[in-house]
Amino acid sequence: MPYNQRQQGDFTVIELNGEVDLSCSPDARQQILGAIEAGQNVLIEMSGVTYIDSSGIASLVEGYQAARKKTLEFGLVAVSSSAMSVLSLARLDKVFPIHESVEARLAANE
């Protein structure tokens, strides 16, 4: 798998990193949809994302929609400032559930 992936609590955490652009967003998309297909709740860790373009954002939107259909949870965590500015441009910063960290999301369950 192109990006690090781990199980933490009830979630599959996928760690996007580097420049998530048209040259690698198809890989990100496949990995995200694969986890949802497998029935996992998914958190996308984005602290290491130095750049994300509209195709990377589109992969997140697809993941969000696929998770909804299966009533699974899909959220973003530790979003880097450059990724956040693209999410805001896309007016998606209020659409995705965004958490400070995986731990913060897990603590909310307790």
Next chain:
Amino acid sequence: MPYNQRQQGDFTVIELNGEVDLSCSPDARQQILGAIEAGQNVLIEMSGVTYIDSSGIASLVEGYQAARKKTLEFGLVAVSSSAMSVLSLARLDKVFPIHESVEARLAANE
């Protein structure tokens, strides 16, 4: 003056910084030769030099030669690793007196 310059002990310290290339080495050259012209011993502080090209190196060589003619001291201090690799390429790392810091050079007098 384009670069910071200060008096410290018996030396005029000129702080080169950033990319010392053909677009600014004429300024560096003039400032260095000006200090020597004025009869100063000169130390070139180079910790902030992120790049130096052959024209920047040439300005240092000119300063070194002008100082010699006037039996003034001319040395480099705190040379950044990228500047050092260019000095080595030019085989000048053994020609210039190079000190770890201005303080190290001053301590040597005591």
Next chain:
Amino acid sequence: MSAALNQRVVELRFPSQADRLCIVRALVKRVAEFVGCDAALAEQLVIAVNEACMNIIQHAYGDDSPGEIVLEIFNNADTIRFRLQDFAAPVDLNKIKPRELGEVRPGGLGTHFISEIMDECKMGHLEGNRGNYLEMSKRII
């Protein structure tokens, strides 16, 4: 900095391949800083030019007929201007529109990003239907 009217800073030519976008971004960032943009504006300009190049790669050329992309960057005292050219079949200019932002669906963001970031955009066909151009400009002060 020269305040010459509309000097061309540099021109970059590259094939319509997604793997080159990282190089385009690095160049745009450096040129934006060179003409006096602050880091935040440089980041925005990188986004807009990157999306415009993506659109040429995906829509003007497509996977089946790759070709060359030319990016020219100009500036004058207060404006940075980008001119992109491709040599693909002339595109239907009416088809180029962003999605409704109310809708949450995967595509249609690129043109929205571009018009959000830039002050002016102009698109058209090259003379003799040799291809297409997109000009985008942004005040830098």
Next chain:
Amino acid sequence: MSAALNQRVVELRFPSQADRLCIVRALVKRVAEFVGCDAALAEQLVIAVNEACMNIIQHAYGDDSPGEIVLEIFNNADTIRFRLQDFAAPVDLNKIKPRELGEVRPGGLGTHFISEIMDECKMGHLEGNRGNYLEMSKRII
């Protein structure tokens, strides 16, 4: 990474002005990383290409007759290759030599840096005496 024989990664065009060198360096660094050079090699390649561009600015064109410089960067599986072109008067190829390194004098370092860093260098006149080219290549693995 494509292992295609001698693909052209990008081409940059810029005027023979010293202020553009910082942009050239940023591009060369990014492309060197792109083709798989480590940071130390990328730094060396930046030095060599920068010096070659300086020589065109200072010697081929000079201050009185500025012109355009074209930098093309190619790679294949194991080599990165740079091709510089200018459109200045054909230069006397015999005049291009580094100084003796024993001598400590201000000039004559650029050609030394280039030949120290690169594996191969070839210089010549463009067809029809339209200008000059310099090709430099370096193994990257």
